[in-house]
Amino acid sequence: IPRAGAHGGVTVELNDSLFGSGFYAIPLVFVLLGISFFKLVRPNFVAMRLVAGLVSFIALLGMISLLFTNSQTITGGLVGKALAGPLTTWFNAYAVVLLSALLLISLLILFDTRLQ
Secondary structure (H helix, E strand, O other): OOOOHHHHHHHHHHHHHHHHHHHHHHHHHHHHHHHHHHOOOOHHHHHHHHHHHHHHHHHHHHHHHHHOOOOOOOOOHHHHHHHHHHHHHHHHHHHHHHHHHHHHHHHHHHOOOOOO
């Protein structure tokens, strides 16, 4: 029984088809963005942090699609499949490594962290 009304049900169905199980990671991305804005060092770096948050979310969807390819319940949605399909074709088993590196790099940019 949908408790958010007709528009809430449509929104949940749309997000579920687009993002699959990664739909539940959206609040996590917003929490990480909030934490990174609290420790903002460079004020002109806001747009880059937003892009890094988006890239980390998309990389996470691709990783979900790659790691749970045979699962019917855990999916990366249409966005994850659109990313995982070409990466699997081009890089085969190294697609997970590539997405993991992309996720790590975007998190480093998100928190304005330098490797030492």
